[in-house]
Amino acid sequence: GDSVTQMEGPVTLSEEAFLTINCTYTATGYPSLFWYVQYPGEGLQLLLKATKADDKGSNKGFEATYRKETTSFHLEKGSVQVSDSAVYFCALSWDYKLSFGAGTTVTVRA
Amino acid sequence: EAQVTQNPRYLITVTGKKLTVTCSQNMNHEYMSWYRQDPGLGLRQIYYSMNVEVTDKGDVPEGYKVSRKEKRNFPLILESPSPNQTSLYFCASSLTGGTGYNSPLHFGNGTRLTVT
DSSP states (O other): OOEEEEOOOOEEEETTOOEEEOEEEEOSSOOEEEEEEEOTTSOEEEEEEEOSTTOEEEETTEEEEOBTTTTBOOEEESSOOGGGOEEEEEEEEETTEEEEOOOEEEEEEO | OOOEEEEOSEEEEOTTOOEEEEEEESSOOSEEEEEEEETTTEEEEEEEEEETTEEEEOSOOTTOEEOOSSSSBOOEEESSOOGGGOEEEEEEEESOOOTTOOSOOEEOOOEEEEEO
16 A cells, blocks of 8 residues: 655754755555654644645745655755654655654754 | 644553544535654654545555544544554644645644553
8 A cells, every 4th residue: 555654764954054864665656755743741743844845835944845756755855953852754645544653753952 | 723633641551441532624625644753764644535435545544534524523543552653643724635735734733642
């Protein structure tokens, strides 16, 4: 079935460092791709999305590009802040179902 | 304020004692879904509903029931809870699901269930 695989954490960075979280997917159709973020004690929030190949989603300094040729949707941010500490989930949607990756915990230290 | 409300936030129960976790949304969303979150496994979909009286199984439906009698409510029922259902549960809704699904999910704040 359709699924996503994302890099395992935890990831610990210093403030202003560059962040990359890898995400690859397996799908039989043409899914939409998402990144969700979960702050401590809260539910998930949509961070960004892309609905077709070569689309770039962006929000709050984060970016991800839908790469059909490599079946990837890697999340990047050029300069992280302490407030970016959270769990990040890559997700794939196709035909009413939404599949999530296992999540990557990111900790940013001042 | 647009939101998805789950209750309770925390629940400790014993094996076999029926329980219901409520979920309500005030955004007139058609699509609602339940997930469980377990360490190393991410979120797994339990059941989803595309509209009133329309529900379907997700990836891990065993041991759970749902109903969708009204558009705003989507309760999760555990008829006979077992310890392997100890988890963090999230309800979510979106305007519409469907192929090429674009509408983002809005999540509740979660229910942490412990079954002893």
